[in-house]
Amino acid sequence: xxxSFEQRLSRLSxxxxxxxxxxxxxxxxxxxxxxxTVRNNWPLQEGMxxxxxxxxxxxxxxxxKRLPWPPGEAEAALLVVLPAGAQYDLAELQGxxxxxxxxxxxxxxxxxxxxxxxxxxxxxxxxxxxxxARMEENLRAVRSIERAKQLLMSLHKINxxxxxxxxxxxxxxxxxxxxxxxxxxxxxxxxxxYK
Amino acid sequence: xxxxxxxxxxDAWRVGVLFSRTGCLSAIEETQFRGTMTAIDQIxxxxxxxxxxxxxxxxxxxxxxxxxxxxxxxxxxxxxxQTIFGCYSSSSRKAILPLIERLNGLLWYPTxxxxxxxxxxxxxxxxxxxxxxxxxxxYLTRRFGKRIYFIGSDYIYPHETNRIMRMLLTRHGGEVxxxxxxxLNCRRQDILPIMRHIRDTSPSFIFSTVVGEATTFLYQAFxxxxxxxxxxxxxSLTTTEAEIQAMGLDVAEGHFTAGPYFKGMxxxxxxxxxxxxxxxxxxxxxxxxxxxxxxFQVHLLAKALAVTNSLDTDLLRPVVLGSSMEAxxxxxxxxxxxxxxxxxxxxxxxxxxxxxxxxxQSHSEVDADPFLICPFSRETDEEAA
Numbered sequence: 001x002x003x004s005f006e007q008r009l010s011r012l013s014x015x016x017x018x019x020x021x022x023x024x025x026x027x028x029x030x031x032x033x034x035x036x037t038v039r040n041n042w043p044l045q046e047g048m049x050x051x052x053x054x055x056x057x058x059x060x061x062x063x064x065k066r067l068p069w070p071p072g073e074a075e076a077a078l079l080v081v082l083p084a085g086a087q088y089d090l091a092e093l094q095g096x097x098x099x100x101x102x103x104x105x106x107x108x109x110x111x112x113x114x115x116x117x118x119x120x121x122x123x124x125x126x127x128x129x130x131x132x133a134r135m136e137e138n139l140r141a142v143r144s145i146e147r148a149k150q151l152l153m154s155l156h157k158i159n160x161x162x163x164x165x166x167x168x169x170x171x172x173x174x175x176x177x178x179x180x181x182x183x184x185x186x187x188x189x190x191x192x193x194y195k
Numbered sequence: 196x197x198x199x200x201x202x203x204x205x206d207a208w209r210v211g212v213l214f215s216r217t218g219c220l221s222a223i224e225e226t227q228f229r230g231t232m233t234a235i236d237q238i239x240x241x242x243x244x245x246x247x248x249x250x251x252x253x254x255x256x257x258x259x260x261x262x263x264x265x266x267x268x269x270x271x272x273x274x275x276x277q278t279i280f281g282c283y284s285s286s287s288r289k290a291i292l293p294l295i296e297r298l299n300g301l302l303w304y305p306t307x308x309x310x311x312x313x314x315x316x317x318x319x320x321x322x323x324x325x326x327x328x329x330x331x332x333x334y335l336t337r338r339f340g341k342r343i344y345f346i347g348s349d350y351i352y353p354h355e356t357n358r359i360m361r362m363l364l365t366r367h368g369g370e371v372x373x374x375x376x377x378x379l380n381c382r383r384q385d386i387l388p389i390m391r392h393i394r395d396t397s398p399s400f401i402f403s404t405v406v407g408e409a410t411t412f413l414y415q416a417f418x419x420x421x422x423x424x425x426x427x428x429x430x431s432l433t434t435t436e437a438e439i440q441a442m443g444l445d446v447a448e449g450h451f452t453a454g455p456y457f458k459g460m461x462x463x464x465x466x467x468x469x470x471x472x473x474x475x476x477x478x479x480x481x482x483x484x485x486x487x488x489x490x491f492q493v494h495l496l497a498k499a500l501a502v503t504n505s506l507d508t509d510l511l512r513p514v515v516l517g518s519s520m521e522a523x524x525x526x527x528x529x530x531x532x533x534x535x536x537x538x539x540x541x542x543x544x545x546x547x548x549x550x551x552x553x554x555x556q557s558h559s560e561v562d563a564d565p566f567l568i569c570p571f572s573r574e575t576d577e578e579a580a
Binding site: 004007008120123124127128130131134135138141142145161168177178179 | 366505
């Protein structure tokens with residue numbers, strides 16, 4: 001385990017939902033060496049990993065339905081531990097939306113590899129989601145401002161530039177953003193004209 | 196420079212420095228390199244950050260987008276560097292962005308650019324269009340008229356910036372007199388037919404987004420054609436003190452540039468910046484807005500690093516966003532909603548001494564609005580009226 005990876009792990013809260021046994025104990029011991037906070041819970045129960053950064057979970061049929069979040073809306077990195085020599089359903093595994101998998105029996109190196117990939121993948125997805133959310137917010141703001149301008153132009157018989165100036169001046173007076181003021185205006189008109 | 200001789204501790208903070216020191220964009224990227232190194236040297240001489248020096252890991256991408264990508268990979272994967280100061284052209288930034296995002300690095304980008312971008316893995320410290328294009332447009336159209344000739348280098352930034360300027364022009368009832376693009380490696384003779392067309396179409400002013408060596412060719416061709424900056428100036432967002440030194444002071448005189456910083460603005464912080472720069476590089480002629488942004492962004496990192504004591508991007512990001520500092524241009528801050536710096540808006544006219552006389556400036560730093568959601572500030576609208 002490299003120094004920087006160990007440092008990164010040391011800040012994490014990890015929950016392990018794996019059947020007790022020597023293999024699971026080895027995984028937990030290895031993670032504890034990094035000074036990460038590791039909790040072992042078995043069996044998996046709903047809502048138990050809400051505050052974790054990394055969830056390590058034994059593969060089982062129907063696992064997707066027992067995870068603490070709907071598939072695709074993970075709040076933590078998810079590492080699924082696959083059983084040694086046993087069959088598992090690829091479609092089921094795909095439905096779990098894991099960030100990485102770990103095959104039993106696990107060694108220190110395979111644990112580190114799987115944990116690193118799970119954390120990196122989950123973190124990347126989180127950043128992409130943040131980026132998309134920001135873009136959507138921008139689009140909504142532009143649309144609200146355009147709608148608010150149209151309302152003001154129609155109400156006061158003024159042009160586009162004057163309508164924008166009104167919005168901006170009022171936003172400055174109220175110390176809010178033009179977009180939030182426009183949101184409020186559009187919502188108010190929608191409410192007042194609701195039939 | 197002094198820092199090269201210093202003995203750095205094994206525990207130094209390793210940061211990437213990725214500016215071209217060779218190739219067609221080397222003149223301007225060298226100023227960013229120097230701004231970065233000036234700040235690093237200044238911080239290290241003051242004891243580093245939490246007792247550890249900043250160690251620049253330097254590569255020269257030679258103005259080649261492919262090399263930018265290769266060196267960014269090398270820095271992050273092979274050399275273990277997460278924080279990178281670098282890139283001038285939008286092409287180079289776009290080239291390394293997927294890698295920076297996937298590997299969760301932090302790119303500090305000290306260049307004015309065309310906006311319409313947000314990445315959680317970039318801190319943008321150059322001007323966005325609402326901080327420079329709008330001010331320049333309003334100042335020039337009010338004084339010279341609304342027929343604009345667009346000339347730019349043929350890559351992302353000029354095309355996107357001209358699209359924004361055309362939007363402003365349409366909004367204010369203006370007219371495009373002409374539009375032309377030249378290669379990044381253009382030759383002197385490539386400019387001549389464009390200059391003849393400019394003379395024939397007689398625009399109110401020329402809006403240039405030409406970068407690199409071609410900037411010298413453009414301004415010299417303008418002068419050689421007998422055109423007069425007093426009646427039909429060139430307005431630019433990219434022609435700085437460094438380009439003026441290259442083209443000749445008499446050639447540049449009377450033309451306009453918009454930016455957050457011009458050398459010689461005064462103030463304690465600006466004087467310190469110039470002194471430190473001269474101490475490191477023995478000259479001050481190349482100091483410009485790009486060098487200034489490259490300089491203050493290193494200080495922004497150092498300030499955040501002192502808090503986090505770690506270069507981990509996930510720890511640094513929340514501390515950097517919303518932070519502020521006294522920069523050579525004045526007080527600046529990093530807008531937490533866009534990752535862009537809130538900067539000053541200024542218009543300068545090139546003078547005989549190779550510097551700029553400031554003819555317009557904002558009352559305070561202007562909030563970055565890279566997506567031009569609310570691009571028209573009160574004061575710039577008033578000026579355009």
